[in-house]
Amino acid sequence: MPVKDDNLIEILTDMGLVTDEQLTEVRAEEAAAAERGEGLVDQLVAKKYLTLLDITRARAIQFGAEFIDLSDLRLDDELITAVPRNIAKKYNVVPVFADQHSITVALSDPSDLDKIDTLQHLLKKEQFDYRVAPEDQIESAINRYYGAGENQVAEMLTHFTQGDIELGDIGKGGNTFQEDEDVDSDAPLVKLVNTIIIEAFKMRASDIHIEPMEKRLRIRYRVDGCLQEVQSPPKRLQNSIVSRLKIQSGMSIAEKRIPQDGRIQMLIANKPLDFRVNCLPCSHGESIVMRILDKSGIRLGLSELGFLTDDQQTFERLIGLPDGILLVTGPTGSGKTTTLYSCLNYINRPDRKIITVEDPVEYQLSGINQVQVSETIGLTFAVALRAMLRQAPNVVMLGEIRDMETASIAINASLTGHLVFSTLHTNDAPSAVTRLIDIGIKPFLVASSARAMMAQRLVRKICKKCAMSSVPSEADLKALGIDLEKVSGANFMKGAGCKDCNKTGHRGRFGIFEIFIIDDHARKLIYEKVPASVLRARALEMGMRSLRDDGARKVVAGMTTSDEVIKATTSDH
Numbered sequence: 057m058p059v060k061d062d063n064l065i066e067i068l069t070d071m072g073l074v075t076d077e078q079l080t081e082v083r084a085e086e087a088a089a090a091e092r093g094e095g096l097v098d099q100l101v102a103k104k105y106l107t108l109l110d111i112t113r114a115r116a117i118q119f120g121a122e123f124i125d126l127s128d129l130r131l132d133d134e135l136i137t138a139v140p141r142n143i144a145k146k147y148n149v150v151p152v153f154a155d156q157h158s159i160t161v162a163l164s165d166p167s168d169l170d171k172i173d174t175l176q177h178l179l180k181k182e183q184f185d186y187r188v189a190p191e192d193q194i195e196s197a198i199n200r201y202y203g204a205g206e207n208q209v210a211e212m213l214t215h216f217t218q219g220d221i222e223l224g225d226i227g228k229g230g231n232t233f234q235e236d237e238d239v240d241s242d243a244p245l246v247k248l249v250n251t252i253i254i255e256a257f258k259m260r261a262s263d264i265h266i267e268p269m270e271k272r273l274r275i276r277y278r279v280d281g282c283l284q285e286v287q288s289p290p291k292r293l294q295n296s297i298v299s300r301l302k303i304q305s306g307m308s309i310a311e312k313r314i315p316q317d318g319r320i321q322m323l324i325a326n327k328p329l330d331f332r333v334n335c336l337p338c339s340h341g342e343s344i345v346m347r348i349l350d351k352s353g354i355r356l357g358l359s360e361l362g363f364l365t366d367d368q369q370t371f372e373r374l375i376g377l378p379d380g381i382l383l384v385t386g387p388t389g390s391g392k393t394t395t396l397y398s399c400l401n402y403i404n405r406p407d408r409k410i411i412t413v414e415d416p417v418e419y420q421l422s423g424i425n426q427v428q429v430s431e432t433i434g435l436t437f438a439v440a441l442r443a444m445l446r447q448a449p450n451v452v453m454l455g456e457i458r459d460m461e462t463a464s465i466a467i468n469a470s471l472t473g474h475l476v477f478s479t480l481h482t483n484d485a486p487s488a489v490t491r492l493i494d495i496g497i498k499p500f501l502v503a504s505s506a507r508a509m510m511a512q513r514l515v516r517k518i519c520k521k522c523a524m525s526s527v528p529s530e531a532d533l534k535a536l537g538i539d540l541e542k543v544s545g546a547n548f549m550k551g552a553g554c555k556d557c558n559k560t561g562h563r564g565r566f567g568i569f570e571i572f573i574i575d576d577h578a579r580k581l582i583y584e585k586v587p588a589s590v591l592r593a594r595a596l597e598m599g600m601r602s603l604r605d606d607g608a609r610k611v612v613a614g615m616t617t618s619d620e621v622i623k624a625t626t627s628d629h
Contacts (some may be wrong), residue, residue, distance in 0.1 A: 058210035065096055067114045068106065078105045094096060104527065109190050112164065116188035119166035124152060124187035126162060126197050137272070141202045141287060142578060143178055147171055149186075150197045158183035164191035187430045195559055201285055215371065249300045253331075253346075255286065257324050262348055266301070268294055268341030279558075280565050281389070295371070298335070298342050305333040313337060317416075320346070332416065349418050361391075361398055362566030367601075370571060371510070375399045375477075378450075380507035381470040383457075385482040391514045391567055392479045393418060396453055399477060400424060403451060411447060413440045414455040429455075437462045445469055454478035460496040467497055470505040484603070485509040488591040489582055503574070503582040511570040513603055515610075515620040516562035522554035528611070532618035536608040547614035566615070568607040572600050 068074045082099040083227040116123040129152065138154035139161065153160040159181045166188050252275060256264045261277035268274075275288045287444070289297065299309045305318025320331040330349040335342050360367050374382055386390045397419060400410055404423055412421075415429035415437070425447070427440045437454060438461040444452065445465075457463045457478050470476040480488050486549040488509040492502050527548045533540065540546070551561025571579070572595050581591055596602065607621030 057076075062358075064111075064114055064118055067117050068100075068110065069096075071110075071114060071117075073106060073110050073114070074100060078103075107529075108192070109210060109619070112188060112190045115166060119188075121166045121186065121188045124162055124189050126152075126189045126193040127577075127597070130199075131197070131201055132585055136201050139179065143175070144198055144202050146460045147175055148191070148194055148198070149175065151193055152187055154181075157181060158185070160185040161189060162187045162189040162194055162197075164189060192553075195553065199284055199558060199560060200282070212457040214317050245293070245296050245300055248293070249297060249304075252297075253322065254324060256346075256348065257327075257329065258285075260564070264344075264346040264348070266297065266344040266346075268338060268343060270340050273297070280560070280562055281514060282560075284558075289549065294341055298344055301333060301344055301346070302335060305331070307333070307335055312342060330419070332418070347533075358398060358402065360566070361395060362568065362610070362615075364606075365611075367569055367571060367606070370573070371569075372402070374508045374571075374573075375403055377475060377507055379470060379473050379475055381466060381476040381478070381505050382507050383478055383480050383509045385485060385488045385511045386482045386513060387481065387483075389514070390512055390554070391565075392512065393455075395510075395512060395567065396477050396479065397421065400451070400453060407452045409448065410451040410453070411444045411449040412453040413437055413444065414453075425449075438465055441465045441469070445474070449474060451477070456480070457492075457495075463492060463495050463497050467492075467501050467505045471501070482511070484592060485511040485570045485600070486595050487588045488572075489591060490588040493585065499582050499585050503579040506574045506582075508574060509571075509572045513566045513604060513624040514565045514606065515568055515624050517564040517566055517617045518549050518614065518616060519551040519554060519557035519561055521556040522552040522561065523549045523614070524552050526550040526617075528618035532622065535622055536604060536611060536618055538608055538612065543612055545611045548611065549614035561617075562620075566610075568603050568610060568621065570601065570603045588603045 063072065065079070069079070070074075078100065079096070082096050082103070085099065086096065087396075089091075094102070097106070097111065101108070101111070113123050114318040126613040131150065131152075135151050135154055138159055139149065142159075144150060147163070149161040149163045152162050155279060159179050161175065161179075163175075163186050166170070166186070172186060175186075203380070227374075252264065252266075256277050258279050259279050261279050262281075264439065265276040265278070265283065266273070267276070272291050273288050273294045274285060276283045276285045278284075301320075302309050302318070305320045307316040307318045315337065316335045318333040318335070320333060322329050322331065327350070331347060334345050336345075337343075358371060361616045363371060384395050386392055398413070400421060404410060404421070406423075409425070410423075410426065411425040413427045413429060417426045417428045420426070425444075427435075427444060429435055429440060431438055437456075437458065441452070441454065441462065442465060452466075452469055452474050454466055454476065455478070455479055457466060466476050466478060480491055482488050482491050486509065488511075489502055489506065492506075495498055524587065529538075538546075551557060551563075553559035553561045557563040574582070575598075577598060578591075578595065581594055586594075602625075604621065604625040607616070607625060610616050611618050611621055
């Protein structure tokens with residue numbers, strides 16, 4: 057953005073984005089601003105009269121270009137390959153249209169004619185055109201589709217030639233898992249697969265997705281809940297990589313028609329990691345998804361989960377009760393399992409016997425008896441739960457309540473002196489009550505056994521290294537119910553983007569929570585079998601804080617951004 061640009065100011069005024077009063081105000085401070093190297097546009101942004109989005113739109117008009125919003129644009133695989141990764145990152149552009157003869161890219165600075173000429177030469181198309189998009193949207197699109205940052209995978213690929221990969225590099229022994237001494241650890245394929253896994257660990261990924269496309273093999277890491285594509289190996293290595301991972305996880309490499317599940321244990325940087333591996337046959341080959349289970353995550357304290365002081369005290373009181381049932385609800389990937397494991401760690405003492413029934417057992421916990429469900433041999437949740445109650449436990453954890461039989465046994469266990477933890481898939485906390493009733497549990501049993509229901513979602517933390525002050529827009533403040541006049545000591549922040557967070561402005565995630573405590577008044581409503589909407593309305597009247605309200609508190613505290621909370625709680629309002 058130029059320091060002084062009278063033409064741009066004129067366009068912004070014509071667009072109705074700048075008033076005469078605002079211009080008069082900044083012109084009065086123009087001399088002082090000039091000493092700091094700032095122009096009128098810089099001052100208008102600093103005073104929050106303009107946003108970078110406003111300026112991008114105006115600059116598009118200034119240079120006779122078309123503006124494009126990339127936030128809702130989805131780019132397919134063929135389009136992404138039209139602009140190589142190194143060009144996209146070096147020149148900060150993404151393709152928005154391409155065919156055999158022409159290409160259109162999105163860039164942020166239409167005044168950079170040298171860049172435009174260079175791109176036209178490098179992309180080698182008969183027709184070249186561009187659109188103007190905000191710089192942060194372009195960077196976000198590059199991170200999403202090309203991957204954030206250089207990595208060793210790209211470096212490893214430079215060493216591969218057609219003759220490097222042979223079937224013998226994969227391992228020996230056919231369909232069964234082999235120990236490491238049976239595999240040549242220096243083989244190029246083994247190094248490549250290990251590098252893919254190690255890079256995922258370095259990027260703090262929760263999942264590795266190895267997906268066969270028609271003409272390429274795509275590798276993506278899920279970091280802080282968002283998928284990021286990284287440099288991928290050649291398509292010709294697809295079968296070798298999949299076979300190597302299937303052998304490591306104990307799957308059959310001969311079976312390619314049905315899904316398979318496996319597990320890998322590795323020690324990376326002296327840190328024990330479990331990988332839950334799933335193989336799914338698809339149109340262009342077998343797709344592999346590896347879920348990284350970091351055991352350090354289960355040792356999180358309740359405050360590290362995202363609880364503020366008052367909610368943490370309430371939750372500690374609830375999980376310290378001698379009996380009853382406590383349910384954690386939310387969609388898949390909302391952190392329910394981590395919360396339950398953290399609860400078990402909190403209450404795990406020598407004088408308490410704790411048994412869990414899980415499908416699968418995700419983490420091995422010291423001092424806790426864990427049962428793996430196996431439908432193929434008839435060891436279902438209900439069968440395991442009946443048996444474990446004869447083991448006289450104090451605390452029982454069920455991975456999930458799925459049916460009437462399991463729910464009934466869990467409820468009865470909570471009524472006979474056991475503290476029961478479990479999960480349900482519902483959107484909010486009060487809906488867990490009606491879900492249990494819909495399954496077939498009598499309302500009076502739910503009211504008698506339930507101590508609390510807690511819904512949760514995960515939102516991304518603001519990166520501490522690049523955090524900066526930033527007041528949300530009026531629309532966001534209104535959506536979150538935040539009144540600036542009534543909020544004292546607000547510390548609104550956002551991440552500017554740095555190397556530490558791969559220019560996303562976020563690093564790590566924590567929870568936002570909605571705790572519905574079943575008191576006498578709530579029990580009366582459950583007895584009356586009121587609809588979920590009525591139960592939720594009364595719960596809010598009685599003091600329950602909604603997911604969005606809890607998120608708003610964390611936005612005010614500078615822990616996350618308004619966008620994150622609004623995105624995670626769209627069903628809350």
